[in-house]
Amino acid sequence: MPDFETFRLVLEGLVAGLGVTVLVALSSLAIGLALGFALSLVREFTRTRAAHFAIDAYVELLRNIPALTHLFILYFGLASLGLRLSSIAAAILGLGLIGAAVTCDIFRAGFRSLPKGQVEAGLAVGLTPRQTIISILAPQAMRIALPGLGNYAVQLVKDTSVVSAIAAPEIMFFARSMVTSSFQTTLIYATAAGLYLLLSLPLMQCVRVLEAHYGKLKG
Amino acid sequence: MTGFLQPYFEYGGEWWPLLAEAMLNTALLSVAGFFLSVVLGLALLLCQMSGSAVLRGFAALYVTTVRGVPLLAILFLLYFGLPGVGITFNAFTAAVLGLSLCFAAQVSELFRAGLKAIPKGQREAALAAGFTPAQCFTFVILPQVVRVILSPMIVTFVSLLKDSSLASLITVNELVLTGRAMATEYFLPLQIYIAVGLCYFMIGWPFSVLSRRLAAPAAR
Amino acid sequence: MDALLSVAGLRKSFGSVEVLKGIDFSVKAGEKIALIGPSGSGKSTCLRCMNFLETPTAGEILLDGERIGMRNGRMMSDRQLAPQRAEMGMVFQLFNLWPHLTVTENVAIAARKVRGLAYKEARELALDMLAKVHMTHRADASPLELSGGQQQRVAIARALAQKPKLMLFDEPTSALDPELVCEVLNVIEELAGEGRTMLLVTHEIAFARDVADRVMFLDGGVIVEEGPASAVINTPREERTRSFLKQIRH
Ligand SMILES: Nc1ncnc2c1ncn2[C@@H]1O[C@H](COP(=O)(O)OP(=O)(O)OP(=O)(O)O)[C@@H](O)[C@H]1O
Ligand SMILES: [Mg+2]
Numbered sequence: 001m002p003d004f005e006t007f008r009l010v011l012e013g014l015v016a017g018l019g020v021t022v023l024v025a026l027s028s029l030a031i032g033l034a035l036g037f038a039l040s041l042v043r044e045f046t047r048t049r050a051a052h053f054a055i056d057a058y059v060e061l062l063r064n065i066p067a068l069t070h071l072f073i074l075y076f077g078l079a080s081l082g083l084r085l086s087s088i089a090a091a092i093l094g095l096g097l098i099g100a101a102v103t104c105d106i107f108r109a110g111f112r113s114l115p116k117g118q119v120e121a122g123l124a125v126g127l128t129p130r131q132t133i134i135s136i137l138a139p140q141a142m143r144i145a146l147p148g149l150g151n152y153a154v155q156l157v158k159d160t161s162v163v164s165a166i167a168a169p170e171i172m173f174f175a176r177s178m179v180t181s182s183f184q185t186t187l188i189y190a191t192a193a194g195l196y197l198l199l200s201l202p203l204m205q206c207v208r209v210l211e212a213h214y215g216k217l218k219g
Numbered sequence: 220m221t222g223f224l225q226p227y228f229e230y231g232g233e234w235w236p237l238l239a240e241a242m243l244n245t246a247l248l249s250v251a252g253f254f255l256s257v258v259l260g261l262a263l264l265l266c267q268m269s270g271s272a273v274l275r276g277f278a279a280l281y282v283t284t285v286r287g288v289p290l291l292a293i294l295f296l297l298y299f300g301l302p303g304v305g306i307t308f309n310a311f312t313a314a315v316l317g318l319s320l321c322f323a324a325q326v327s328e329l330f331r332a333g334l335k336a337i338p339k340g341q342r343e344a345a346l347a348a349g350f351t352p353a354q355c356f357t358f359v360i361l362p363q364v365v366r367v368i369l370s371p372m373i374v375t376f377v378s379l380l381k382d383s384s385l386a387s388l389i390t391v392n393e394l395v396l397t398g399r400a401m402a403t404e405y406f407l408p409l410q411i412y413i414a415v416g417l418c419y420f421m422i423g424w425p426f427s428v429l430s431r432r433l434a435a436p437a438a439r
Numbered sequence: 440m441d442a443l444l445s446v447a448g449l450r451k452s453f454g455s456v457e458v459l460k461g462i463d464f465s466v467k468a469g470e471k472i473a474l475i476g477p478s479g480s481g482k483s484t485c486l487r488c489m490n491f492l493e494t495p496t497a498g499e500i501l502l503d504g505e506r507i508g509m510r511n512g513r514m515m516s517d518r519q520l521a522p523q524r525a526e527m528g529m530v531f532q533l534f535n536l537w538p539h540l541t542v543t544e545n546v547a548i549a550a551r552k553v554r555g556l557a558y559k560e561a562r563e564l565a566l567d568m569l570a571k572v573h574m575t576h577r578a579d580a581s582p583l584e585l586s587g588g589q590q591q592r593v594a595i596a597r598a599l600a601q602k603p604k605l606m607l608f609d610e611p612t613s614a615l616d617p618e619l620v621c622e623v624l625n626v627i628e629e630l631a632g633e634g635r636t637m638l639l640v641t642h643e644i645a646f647a648r649d650v651a652d653r654v655m656f657l658d659g660g661v662i663v664e665e666g667p668a669s670a671v672i673n674t675p676r677e678e679r680t681r682s683f684l685k686q687i688r689h
Contacts, residue, residue: 047342064423065416066379066384068395073416076402077409117535120492121594125549125601126525129517135548139539161289176387179299186300193292200287211323 006184010150010191013178020088024160024170027092032099039100040107040141045133050176050217055104062101067162070094075166084200091163091170099156106148108113110141145212157199171195226410234414238395241397242418248311249380249422250395252318256379259319260326267327278327291385293317296421298389314386322379329375333368334360373430377423384419394418443468443636444489444605449498451484453598458484460660462498471637473647474669476657477683483532485657486609489638490524500516503604513588525553528598529607532614534590536582536597542569543578546597551676553601564689569598572626588619592626599630606630608639644687648672656680 043055062070075090085093103121114137122132164173179185227234266278285293298313308316337360346357387396398415402408442465449462458481466472474482487493489500491508499505507523508515515523536545548567550556556564565654569575582590589612598606611627612620624646631637631650639646647654647668654671656664656679664677675681 003428060424061416061420062425063418064427066381066395068384068387068400069412069416069419071404072395072398072412072482073409079411080407115533117531117533118537121529121531121535121537121597123517123521124490124492124524124527124529124531125597126553127519127549128521131521131552135552136537140537143539158287158289161291162385164291172289175292175295179295182305186296186303189292189296189300193288193296196289196292197284197287201244201283204283204286 002022007187007191008177009099010188014171014174014188014195016168017174020159020168020173021170021199024052024088024091024095024163025153028095028099029156029158031092031096032152032156033149035096035100039104039108040111041103041133041138044072044108044111046130059104062098063105067094067098067159068165070098071163071166087163087166088169088170090115090166091160091168094095095156096158099152101206102148102152103145103150106145106152107141110144110147113142113144126150128137144214150203150210153202154200154207157203158196161196177198220264222357223410226282226405227414228408230405230407235412237397237401238394238418241392241394242422244391244397245383245393245419246422248314248318248386248391249376251315253323254382255315255319255373256322256326259323261331263323263327264330267331268294282324282328285321290317290321290382291388294385295387303436310386310391311390313389313432314383318379318386321382322375325374325375325378326372329368329371330364331363336367337363338368342366370430371432373426373433377430378421380426381419442466442501443470443503444638445501446489447499449485449488449500450496451481451488451493453498457496461497462657462660462662464655464665466636466638467632468604468621468636470653471631471635471639471651472653474640474657475638475642475647475653475654475683480657481660482657483609486529486607486640489605489607490527490529491520505668514559521553525549525601526603527607528601528603528606530591530594530598530609530611532610533583534587534594534614535608536580536590536594538583540582541578542574542580542582542585545593546600549597550600550679564600566597568632569593569631570571570602572596575620584617587615588622591623592609595623595626595630604636606635606637606639608637608641609612610640610642613642638642642682642687644672656683658683 003166039055039058046052070090071090071094072083075095077087078090111207118136118140119132122136123129127135161172164176167173171192175188178188182188210218263278265282266274269275274397291327293319294314296318297308298310335348341359341363342355345359350359382393383393386393387399394415398411404410405411442497445465447463449459451459458470459480459612462485463539464472474485476482484493486545488495488498489507494508494514502523505523508520514539529635537548543562546568547556550561550564551558559595561685566578568577572595573590573595574592574597577585577593582593585593595611608627612623613621620643624643627639628646628650637650637651637669643679649668651668653666654668655662656671656677658679662672664675664680666676671680675684
């Protein structure tokens with residue numbers, strides 16, 4: 001049985017990666033939300049065929065290929081072209097771009113769930129299409145998207161562990177490097193799992209509250 | 220552009236058999252993982268619906284834990300951690316087990332939502348028509364649940380397929396690990412990882428299209 | 440005096456189905472016109488063509504002498520249409536209130552965004568309009584907390600806040616529970632008393648007779664009969680009008 005002192009050392013070692021985990025999660029969340037929302041607007045409210053096709057292709061390619069593969073392309077692949085990204089930059093960019101494909105679909109579903117009468121009422125009072133989108137449709141679509149976005153955020157926190165594979169110094173990276181120099185394999189990985197759980201639990205609670213609230217609004 | 224594509228023409232013949240074999244492994248891993256996920260998911264569902272508070276508590280705890288812990292941590296625990304306490308799996312078994320432990324929670328949630336989506340009147344109408352509870356479940360409830368969850372189940376399968384890539388990190392010789400080996404051999408990481416990505420796409424995309432097709436009538 | 444609204448040769452097809460087959464009528468300022476007809480006869484479509492929520496296939500609509508929806512022989516975009524639509528207040532069958540805004544915000548938002556009123560002025564205007572529909576007491580509620588009749592009154596206030604030249608009503612009471620119909624009809628009747636110009640699609644025949652100056656009976660995409668309200672409803676000339684009125688009174 002590992003004693004408390006070992007546990008403290010393990011925990012200390014892992015917490016060293018906490019900052020990078022949070023940095024990667026928050027930055028890629030920001031990219032994912034902003035880009036995904038922009039893409040959903042273009043996809044739902046413009047009529048350019050080429051743009052629709054490009055966005056559909058983007059979403060399909062990012063959603064049907066593993067994050068790990070995308071990260072390898074960004075980190076190892078681009079480096080072979082001389083475009084060398086730091087592991088953290090590649091991690092943020094990769095998870096952010098994947099996130100945009102995910103949130104684009106979530107926002108689009110939000111827009112589509114709005115009854116047609118909402119737009120019509122906006123246009124009927126004399127709002128321009130742009131004003132209707134900004135004041136009437138987007139706020140509602142975002143609200144409807146919240147539970148889905150929450151689930152995405154929970155998934156994202158876990159997905160940050162994958163970036164250890166391109167040596168971004170986050171929690172799992174430290175876990176893996178500690179394992180090579182110690183025999184406390186089980187303890188180290190279990191503690192890492194616990195740390196992720198601690199990060200996810202508040203988010204999961206948020207999702208639960210959002211879902212309950214949204215259910216109330218609908219019913 | 221031709222410079223970028225050049226290696227595909229030059230080495231395509233050598234790469235394809237390697238990638239095809241790896242694709243087969245990835246598919247095998249995913250299908251096995253998915254199958255076990257459904258089995259475990261249904262077991263979890265029974266726990267959730269059981270009269271025993273202990274079982275329900277266990278199920279709730281299990282779902283929460285698995286939702287909050289990365290698959291990678293679970294895989295490392297199973298493959299590298301458990302030998303420390305005397306339990307050893309080969310890499311493939313550990314990967315199948317890890318994937319299905321994770322996805323069982325999703326599967327059970329899907330089934331639960333599917334059951335919830337069936338109006339109570341359906342059961343009542345069936346019982347009123349003289350069905351036994353078992354007949355009611357088999358002929359009235361289950362077919363409807365299956366229709367509701369088929370599309371999200373396929374989405375879940377595609378997620379599992381993507382997550383099976385993490386098995387490369389516990390030395391399962393699937394697409395990504397094969398890609399890594401090829402990348403070190405040929406020094407063409409960009410072309411090789413893109414090829415690996417497209418291999419996943421070839422498996423996953425048809426399922427994504429299928430799930431959308433199945434979801435469409437319900438959405439309209 | 441010239442007509443405030445004049446419609447000439449209005450046609451509308453959905454795909455190969457022609458729903459409106461050449462509609463002509465005009466509305467003088469202050470006049471109240473009821474549009475009645477069987478389900479599917481094209482009443483809503485006709486009304487929605489007035490503010491181009493439905494794009495007519497052919498025809499001409501003039502509001503106060505200004506051609507709606509067409510400029511220099513070209514169809515106007517939704518963006519270009521916005522100022523013209525602001526001149527017409529529309530009340531929908533299903534209210535179409537915006538659930539993410541409070542009652543007051545629902546009424547005030549167009550004044551702010553379309554006419555550029557300051558926040559305070561827009562709010563005051565909104566409260567005035569809510570007073571007209573007797574909804575001041577729920578000014579800060581969410582539309583989701585209101586009964587159907589209350590929602591529809593707020594929707595009327597929203598349209599009034601546009602200071603429209605013309606009010607368009609599309610069966611404003613047909614989605615309401617029977618006991619809530621009255622409160623909405625009363626509000627519309629009060630507005631009619633203020634000398635507003637109204638075009639009203641309705642199934643409430645008695646209400647149409649009491650409130651409207653003229654009634655138009657639409658069937659099969661054409662106006663079958665038109666005339667003073669009491670005449671059309673009490674002594675219809677056309678057989679189709681008669682059988683429709685008989686049916687609706689069962
Ligand atoms: N967007 C549309 N696409 C295709 N057909 C349509 C559309 N809108 C209306 N129609 C058709 O046009 C016809 C007239 O519809 P409209 O809604 O104007 O009738 P209405 O007189 O208002 O009927 P109701 O009393 O039921 O409201 C109907 O046959 C309807 O099916
Ligand atoms: Mg209608």
